[in-house]
Amino acid sequence: MDRDDPSYKGQAGYTRFMLAIYDPWVMGFMAPVVWKSPAPPIVVRYRRNLRRRHLDVGPGTGYLIEKSEPAEGTEITLLDPNPNVLARSSRRLAALHPVTVEADVMKPLPLPGRFDSAALSFVLHCLRGPQEHKAVAIRNIAAVLEPDGVLFGSTVLGMEAPHSRAARGALRAFNRHGDFDNLGDTADGLREILEGSFETVDVEEAGSIAHFTATGSR
Ligand SMILES: C[S@@+](CC[C@H](N)C(=O)[O-])C[C@H]1O[C@@H](n2cnc3c(N)ncnc32)[C@H](O)[C@@H]1O
DSSP states (O other): OOTTSTTHHHHHTOOHHHHHHHIIIIIIIIIIIISSOOHHHHHHHHHHHOOSEEEEESOTTSHHHHHTOOOTTOEEEEEESOHHHHHHHHHHTGGGOOEEEEOOTTSOOOOSSOEEEEEEESOGGGSOSSGGGGHHHHHHHHTTEEEEEEEEEEEEOOTTSOOOHHHHHHHHHHHHHTSOOOTTOOHHHHHHHHHTTEEEEEEEEETTEEEEEEEEEO
16 A cells, blocks of 8 residues: 555554464453453454355454354455455465455445445544544445445544543554544444444444444445
């Protein structure tokens, strides 16, 4: 991705080294200790929403997909602008024969078919704000979902959420560095951008995180 691209900063941190330590660092420490939202319930949500033709936008290491143990015959597409992410997640999920697509969710998605489910897990806080601008990503995903398809995921909320002191410190540091751009993101704002593209929206707050599902793409 071009360094001048507005999406560059949100994906640049996923170096091979970062991906090697991602699971213990993010799923083992940041999620349960700092964001107060442990990984096992996130895996349960992922498994519940995962359908036959599935798109994962921003798969990271592929941790959530693997732990969700997709049923035999599930067709997985992994979409990310970062080639390190696609290499690592597709290697991990090789038994599922995933299709990989190097693309930015903020641009129309170069995907041929339609999907029954799409995950956007811990990606929205990496996208450039303000939060209304992130509606572009939601619209782009809605455009490749079947009308009865489901979009689901989680995101770290901005400063208005009831964060611990450690979470506030982490948020400020990640925003200063550019990995996150979410200081103004709220659960209400998330609901609004989802409702712009979907008929039925559910947003649930847990610690520093909002979990969401959306169905009925408009
Ligand atoms: C915090 S990781 C989340 C990984 C995984 N989904 C999880 O929940 O553990 C953020 C992921 O979003 C990807 N990402 C960042 N900006 C993106 C963009 N503009 N389009 C698509 N993916 C993006 C990153 O490359 C990375 O794979």
